[in-house]
Amino acid sequence: MSLELRAITKRFGSVVANDTISLSVGSGEIHGLLGENGAGKSTLVKILSGFITRDQGEIELDGTKLHLLSPNEAVANGIGILHQEPLVFLPFSVVDNFLIGSPKEYGYAEAYEALSTISEQFGFDLNPDVSASNLSIGERQQLEIARLLWLGARVLILDEPTTAISSTQREKLFATIRDLADDGMSVIFVSHKLEEVQELCDRVTILREGKISASVDLPSPVEYLVSKMFGTGVLPKTRIARVNGSSLLELANASAFEQPGQIIDVNLSVSRGQIIGLAGLEGAGQRTLLRAMAGFVPFAEGSFRLQSAEISELDYLDRLGLGFYYLPADRQREGLVNGLSITEHVALSVTDQSKVINWNIARSEAAKRIEKFSIKGTVESTPESLSGGNQQRLLLALMPETPLLLLMEHPTRGLDIESAAWVWSYLLTLSESGTSIIFSSSDLEELTTYSDQIAVCFSGRIIDQFDVSEATVEELGLLIGGVHQR
Numbered sequence: 001m002s003l004e005l006r007a008i009t010k011r012f013g014s015v016v017a018n019d020t021i022s023l024s025v026g027s028g029e030i031h032g033l034l035g036e037n038g039a040g041k042s043t044l045v046k047i048l049s050g051f052i053t054r055d056q057g058e059i060e061l062d063g064t065k066l067h068l069l070s071p072n073e074a075v076a077n078g079i080g081i082l083h084q085e086p087l088v089f090l091p092f093s094v095v096d097n098f099l100i101g102s103p104k105e106y107g108y109a110e111a112y113e114a115l116s117t118i119s120e121q122f123g124f125d126l127n128p129d130v131s132a133s134n135l136s137i138g139e140r141q142q143l144e145i146a147r148l149l150w151l152g153a154r155v156l157i158l159d160e161p162t163t164a165i166s167s168t169q170r171e172k173l174f175a176t177i178r179d180l181a182d183d184g185m186s187v188i189f190v191s192h193k194l195e196e197v198q199e200l201c202d203r204v205t206i207l208r209e210g211k212i213s214a215s216v217d218l219p220s221p222v223e224y225l226v227s228k229m230f231g232t233g234v235l236p237k238t239r240i241a242r243v244n245g246s247s248l249l250e251l252a253n254a255s256a257f258e259q260p261g262q263i264i265d266v267n268l269s270v271s272r273g274q275i276i277g278l279a280g281l282e283g284a285g286q287r288t289l290l291r292a293m294a295g296f297v298p299f300a301e302g303s304f305r306l307q308s309a310e311i312s313e314l315d316y317l318d319r320l321g322l323g324f325y326y327l328p329a330d331r332q333r334e335g336l337v338n339g340l341s342i343t344e345h346v347a348l349s350v351t352d353q354s355k356v357i358n359w360n361i362a363r364s365e366a367a368k369r370i371e372k373f374s375i376k377g378t379v380e381s382t383p384e385s386l387s388g389g390n391q392q393r394l395l396l397a398l399m400p401e402t403p404l405l406l407l408m409e410h411p412t413r414g415l416d417i418e419s420a421a422w423v424w425s426y427l428l429t430l431s432e433s434g435t436s437i438i439f440s441s442s443d444l445e446e447l448t449t450y451s452d453q454i455a456v457c458f459s460g461r462i463i464d465q466f467d468v469s470e471a472t473v474e475e476l477g478l479l480i481g482g483v484h485q486r
Helices: 041-048 071-076 094-099 108-122 137-150 167-182 194-200 222-230 286-294 316-322 331-335 342-350 359-372 388-397 417-432 444-450 473-480
Strands: 002-012 015-026 030-034 056-061 064-066 079-082 155-159 186-190 203-208 211-217 247-257 262-271 275-279 299-306 324-327 405-409 436-440 453-458 461-467
Touching (some): 002 041, 015 211, 030 041, 071 079, 108 137, 247 286, 262 436, 275 444, 286 324, 331 388, 342 359, 342 388
Parallel strands (some): 079 155, 324 405
Antiparallel strands (some): 002 015, 056 064, 247 299
């Protein structure tokens, strides 16, 4: 059995997410798929599992060309995917979940027998009668794998499957994957953890900027894999690390948990006017850290102090009153309200909610902010009518004039060069005025150009923090991949 992908291409507007990607996976092969955020892994996996359609190229399984228009068609043709969060209906029993998606009218007797046979073959410990809500993440993965096998999967895609499981569960999962490969299944293992790919996979394909940068047998020197993921050479011109003022914030042994995401035992010190960049692949903990500092996610343990005063119990509104401000990566879903005008956004941001809104004042203030932030829109424009760059300008326009702490996810994601330069020009002005900034980014150039310090997140922890001038691109790439500390 073999899976062949030939010249797979997918465009989203002017962005080429997959550019003529070709690869093959043989029977019994565990094939790794590596790449930094935005490299094209998720798009390729979604095409192969039927969630989106390709623009060009061919998919062939055992000599048969496939035209996959939905996940159901992918499964029917023998291709199944195990997501980071297994597709399990928690209120239902294990056996009911096992039956979901079956194209045939199987009864419970057949389901019990099939689940028992698969569980025995692969060492799964699944009680068919318990609620799926009682299963661990690792057991939910076993249930999903068992269901896909029963549905006839011959190719199994695992998309970042170790993100939310323990080391013991990871060992069990890897043993299952090896057993599946020994049984002739083709496995595609998507991960950002270099050591996992080296440990588990026979071969790896590395994507960079939508193209294949390398396809090699494993094991392979880690330095080579990193160079193909992130590029080689010296880092872009960096800032001279500086601290404008005295200590402002202190995180000590802080942990926070949300679904999905966690931060564990984080220690971080922030000074006035300092810019700290959070490096790491998606899901490494940056988002949870920013949201916990903002007050959206509670700290489960540890200390969070503002100028020696403990503030870990305060929520977002309380911290907003102290001068904290948070800008999410998803501007439209989390930052702005579609359907509301710029005037209405400004009114919500400046009006004491116990008082009646003065719309004349709100419109006048909206006009001032449109002019100050060069927003290409009118006081009646809504967010969905604005470009990404203008949405980001609007978010900045809604901030207090000089926040104490600005927390940002991907400040320039999706922006053109001119808009990105404008955003950073404004942020640097804030920093020089005393605003401390902590931002996450998957762009190494952005991190090294604008940060005073870089903190590297991996598996929910900050594994290193250093002045921006102290690391090479190779070291930063290894850290992001969790290979070692400097």
